[in-house]
Amino acid sequence: ELKALIFDVDGTLAETERDAHRVAFNETFAEYHLDWDWSVELYGELLAVTGGKERIKFYLDRYRPDYLRPSNLDAFIAELHQKKTARYNAMLVNQPIPLRPGVRRLLAEARQEGLRLAIATTTSLQNVITLLEGSLDPAAAHWFEVIAAGDIVAAKKPAPDIYHQALKALGLKPTQCLAIEDSGNGIRSALGAHIPTIITVNDYTRHEDFTGALLVVDHLGEPEQPFTVLSGNVDN
Numbered sequence: 001e002l003k004a005l006i007f008d009v010d011g012t013l014a015e016t017e018r019d020a021h022r023v024a025f026n027e028t029f030a031e032y033h034l035d036w037d038w039s040v041e042l043y044g045e046l047l048a049v050t051g052g053k054e055r056i057k058f059y060l061d062r063y064r065p066d067y068l069r070p071s072n073l074d075a076f077i078a079e080l081h082q083k084k085t086a087r088y089n090a091m092l093v094n095q096p097i098p099l100r101p102g103v104r105r106l107l108a109e110a111r112q113e114g115l116r117l118a119i120a121t122t123t124s125l126q127n128v129i130t131l132l133e134g135s136l137d138p139a140a141a142h143w144f145e146v147i148a149a150g151d152i153v154a155a156k157k158p159a160p161d162i163y164h165q166a167l168k169a170l171g172l173k174p175t176q177c178l179a180i181e182d183s184g185n186g187i188r189s190a191l192g193a194h195i196p197t198i199i200t201v202n203d204y205t206r207h208e209d210f211t212g213a214l215l216v217v218d219h220l221g222e223p224e225q226p227f228t229v230l231s232g233n234v235d236n
């Protein structure tokens with residue numbers, strides 16, 4: 001029996017990547033006079049690696065062999081990422097990002113049905129709280145019994161660790177939960193923890209491999225804006 005919904009954050013609850021995370025990275029690089037500039041297209045390639053610090057490292061390894069690395073590279077990346085997180089949070093406070101279609105409705109219906117709610121994300125906890133409070137409800141962080149986020153696990157998505165963490169905190173078996181994800185890395189993480197998964201695609205992820213998904217839709221749908229099923233089937 002279904003007991004809980006476990007939501008991904010970036011790309012699932014809201015389109016945070018292109019115009020918020022990406023811009024916050026670029027503004028931080030500019031602040032440090034680094035000639036690193038992540039275009040919309042390049043960012044799509046960089047999303048192959050989850051986690052901001054891991055993504056910066058990947059960018060340097062893959063695209064900037066020319067960059068003269070400082071001896072304390074990991075500490076420098078951590079510092080950049082802290083600044084990026086501060087910028088991202090300020091951005092969200094100044095201009096909240098709208099939730100994707102159906103997110104608010106689904107959460108309200110789940111609460112009404114007595115389903116438990118959790119989050120399993122790669123992004124930092126503060127980013128999740130700011131997004132929930134600004135875009136959903138000032139009290140929304142409390143709607144989620146468990147928020148498993150960021151560096152609490154060593155291996156980020158597509159590793160299953162963050163979903164294992166969420167299951168453990170909920171005290172539930174994987175089959176008592178449903179994960180809602182938007183990306184290939186996300187579904188591999190959730191399925192790696194044996195949690196049935198629904199995918200709601202976005203522009204960055206629609207061509208990814210969602211093998212094993214219960215259902216793939218273009219968004220979660222509103223009465224006046226129905227979703228389209230891209231694969232799988234809805235039986236009610």
Ligand code: XBP
Pocket residue numbers: 008009010011017021049050051052053085120121122123124127157186
């Ligand atoms: C998405 C991510 C994150 C964000 C940036 O996480 O991979 O790295 O792009 O956030 P999810 P940070 O889809 O699991 O929510 O810079 O805080 O990592």
Ligand code: MG
Pocket residue numbers: 008009010011012181182183186
């Ligand atoms: Mg995501």
